[in-house]
Amino acid sequence: MANDLSPTDLSAVRRPLPQAQGLPNAHYTDPAVFEEEKHALLFSQWAGLAVGADVPQPGDAKPISFLGVPLLLLRDKQGQVRVFQNICRHRGMILVEEPRKIEGAIRCPYHSWCYSTEGRLVSTPHVGGPGQNLHPGIDRSTLGLIEVRSHIWRDVVFVNISGEAPDFEVMHADLIARWAEFEQPLFHGGADSRFELAVKTNWKLAVENYCESYHLPWVHPGLNSYSRLEDHYHIEQPGAYSGQGTLVYRQLTGDDGQTFPDFKGLGEKWNEGAEYVSLFPNVLFAVQRDHCYAILLEPRGLDETVEHIHIYYPSADTDPALRRKNTELWKGVFIEDIGVVEGMQRGRHAPGFDGGRFSPAMDGPTHLFHDWVAAQVEAARARSA
Amino acid sequence: MKGLDARLLAAHEAGDKSALVTLYQQAAKEAETEDAAGFFLVHAYVFALESGHRDAPALRRRLVALKREE
Numbered sequence: 001m002a003n004d005l006s007p008t009d010l011s012a013v014r015r016p017l018p019q020a021q022g023l024p025n026a027h028y029t030d031p032a033v034f035e036e037e038k039h040a041l042l043f044s045q046w047a048g049l050a051v052g053a054d055v056p057q058p059g060d061a062k063p064i065s066f067l068g069v070p071l072l073l074l075r076d077k078q079g080q081v082r083v084f085q086n087i088c089r090h091r092g093m094i095l096v097e098e099p100r101k102i103e104g105a106i107r108c109p110y111h112s113w114c115y116s117t118e119g120r121l122v123s124t125p126h127v128g129g130p131g132q133n134l135h136p137g138i139d140r141s142t143l144g145l146i147e148v149r150s151h152i153w154r155d156v157v158f159v160n161i162s163g164e165a166p167d168f169e170v171m172h173a174d175l176i177a178r179w180a181e182f183e184q185p186l187f188h189g190g191a192d193s194r195f196e197l198a199v200k201t202n203w204k205l206a207v208e209n210y211c212e213s214y215h216l217p218w219v220h221p222g223l224n225s226y227s228r229l230e231d232h233y234h235i236e237q238p239g240a241y242s243g244q245g246t247l248v249y250r251q252l253t254g255d256d257g258q259t260f261p262d263f264k265g266l267g268e269k270w271n272e273g274a275e276y277v278s279l280f281p282n283v284l285f286a287v288q289r290d291h292c293y294a295i296l297l298e299p300r301g302l303d304e305t306v307e308h309i310h311i312y313y314p315s316a317d318t319d320p321a322l323r324r325k326n327t328e329l330w331k332g333v334f335i336e337d338i339g340v341v342e343g344m345q346r347g348r349h350a351p352g353f354d355g356g357r358f359s360p361a362m363d364g365p366t367h368l369f370h371d372w373v374a375a376q377v378e379a380a381r382a383r384s385a
Numbered sequence: 386m387k388g389l390d391a392r393l394l395a396a397h398e399a400g401d402k403s404a405l406v407t408l409y410q411q412a413a414k415e416a417e418t419e420d421a422a423g424f425f426l427v428h429a430y431v432f433a434l435e436s437g438h439r440d441a442p443a444l445r446r447r448l449v450a451l452k453r454e455e
Contacts, residue, residue, distance in 0.1 A: 104437030112431050123454065125431050131423030133454045140455075 007381060008033060010374040012355065017367045022355035023374070028202040028348040034302045038067050040380035041281045041373060043161035046168050048283035048296040049073065051310050052081050052155045053188035054099075059117060061106070062099040067299060069161060071148060072096055076117040081152055083159050084145040088113055089121065095145075106145075119145035155186050155312065156283055156294050174237050175279060181266050182287050186312040189291075189323045193311040195331060199338055201345040203282055203299040206307065207369055209341050210295070211235075211278040213244040214362035219336050234364050235277055239372060242365035243277035249288055252329065254322040260290035263314045278365075280372055290314065291326065295334075303345050309334065389415065402436035405429070410440070423453050430454070 012021040026033045047066075054062050055075040062073045063086050072086035072095065086095050088108040095106050095115070105114040105122055114123040121140040128135035149160040151168035153176070158168055165171060176183075188194070199206065209215065213232035216223055228248075235243040249272050251259045263270075266289055274288040284295035296308040311327060347353060358367050389412055396404035409429035416422040426448055433441035448454035 103435070104441065105434045107431065107435040114431060114434050123431060123434055125427050126424075131420050131427055131453060133427060133448065134452070 008377075010378060013370050013374040017358055017364055018360040020358060020367050020370070022358065022366075023204070023370050024355050025348045025351075025353055027373070028205070028345060029302065031302055034202075036377060036380070037373070038299075039162075040376045042067060042299065044165060044376070044380065045281050046151060046158040046160050046165055046171060047281055048156050048279075048294070049083065049150075049159045050157045050296070051188070051294065051308075052152055052157060053194075053310065054157075055081060057101070059102045060099075061096050061102050061117075063094070063096045066159070066161075070094055071159070072145075073157065074102070074117055078118075081150070081157060082117075082119065083148040083150040083157065084119055085148060087146070089143040089145070090124075115145050119147055121145075154182075154285065154292070154294060155188065155310070156296065158283075172240060172279065175241055175277065179275075179287055181270070182263060182292065184263055184265075184314070186292060187314070187316045187318075189311045189313055189318065189327070192320065192324050193313075193327055195309050195327065197307040197309070197331075197334060197338065199305045199307060199341055200303055201305055201341040202303055202348075203297045203305040204369075204373065205341045205344050206295075206297050206305055206337075207278045207280070207282065207284070208366045209337055209344075210276065210284045211242045211244065211365040211369060212363060213246075214359060215340065219340055220333060223333075235275060236364055236368050238368055239375070241277050241279045242368040243275060244365065245273060245275040248272055249274035251290055252322065252326050254319060254325065258319055258322060260313055260318055260322065260326075261315050262289045278369065280369065293330065307334065402432045403438060405432040406436070406438045406440055406444075410444075419451075423448070423451055426451075427453065 008024045008026050013023055049066055049071065050064060050073050055073055058075050058077050058079050060075050064071045064073055070086040072084045074082050074084065076082055087093065088095055088110065090108065090113050091110055093108050093110040095108055102117055105116055107114050112125045113121065116122050121143045124133055124138055124140065127133060127138050149163050151158045153168065169176065213229060217229050231246055231248045233245045235245055253259055270289045274286065276286045278284050282297040286293045291311060291313050293309060293311045298306040298308060300306055311330065389408060393408050396408055406429050409425045409432065413422040413425035413429065416425055426444060430441065430444040430448055433444050445454055
């Protein structure tokens with residue numbers, strides 16, 4: 001929906017790459033389109049919400065507002081990570097305000113209805129009158145917490161708010177197979193291996209920037225000395241993900257020449273290979289022989305995004321100084337990207353910008369994402385027509 | 386009951402769940418009617434449930450016996 005309340009024209013986006021244009025400005029500047037995309041691109045898909053490491057112990061609970069929806073990330077007493085709507089089934093009161101440990105049950109602060117960490121309604125104090133916790137009209141089995149469909153992959157907690165997406169493992173079978181060698185235990189590096197960057201941009205521009213290598217020599221000149229543009233290749237899976245790979249990944253070394261341990265049993269390809277993929281809609285992944293990372297893009301508004309970065313290692317026992325050095329290295333790289341994603345966001349207020357023309361040789365992964373956005377928005381419009 | 390009231394208020398103020406479990410059980414013990422005792426037992430049970438207190442199962446059994454809980 002553009003400012004004149006008519007839907008945006010996406011036909012130019014859907015053309016083949018050499019003739020295509022990028023998404024219209026309204027997809028970055030119009031609150032009505034943001035609302036449309038919220039449902040079509042985020043609630044209807046498997047969106048990255050958090051990581052399992054956010055709730056490491058049974059009973060750990062973390063409230064998260066996702067595009068205004070109050071959610072509760074919780075590791076239940078059996079160790080299973082669950083996501084619930086963070087509201088009491090009685091009066092819709094927010095249940096958990098701050099991250100904390102649930103020692104026994106989740107008690108609503110309003111009238112003290114209590115829920116187990118598995119979401120069962122376990123007590124309804126005075127519901128039948130003073131001192132009487134029972135009433136024939138209250139069937140607890142129908143009044144548990146509302147669970148949100150969730151799936152964990154590579155420690156990222158994905159949620160499908162609409163509940164209607166195909167199973168995650170079906171939807172993303174291709175990337176799961178592509179990175180099957182990396183299906184092994186991941187160890188979050190801990191407090192020194194997580195950080196956030198607040199960026200004044202629409203979340204899609206962060207996806208677009210991450211999936212292409214075209215900008216590397218200009219925005220990340222430090223990479224040029226050993227990782228030149230021609231050492232990269234496109235990764236393109238229509239409808240699911242796009243990104244870039246490198247053929248010259250170089251391990252980080254510490255002051256004494258130490259390195260991180262490798263993931264076990266990787267093929268030769270990964271000795272100097274690494275891949276960087278935007279998994280649609282909002283998770284940016286990297287796999288390398290000795291560490292991986294995930295960047296969760298949290299859309300806070302039309303031009304407001306928080307990047308949550310988490311770095312993982314093949315072992316729980318890694319050198320803290322080397323970990324810190326690695327975090328600083330990646331933070332520096334991601335900070336270099338902020339200027340361009342914020343600049344593109346401001347650029348989209350220029351009325352003459354028509355979505356832009358892509359490099360037919362270099363922008364395939366970006367166009368693939370735009371085409372995915374356009375296809376999802378058009379499908380949502382068709383469903384509501 | 387006056388001293389108990391003050392201790393209950395202080396425990397609420399401090400968010401001391403363990404003390405609330407103990408004090409509400411004491412209030413139930415001192416209550417003059419079964420309904421009043423039930424009211425206090427419900428409170429003891431809720432705070433025991435919330436905090437994973439060791440008394441929670443026994444409190445639930447008492448309330449179930451009184452047909453006040455399931």
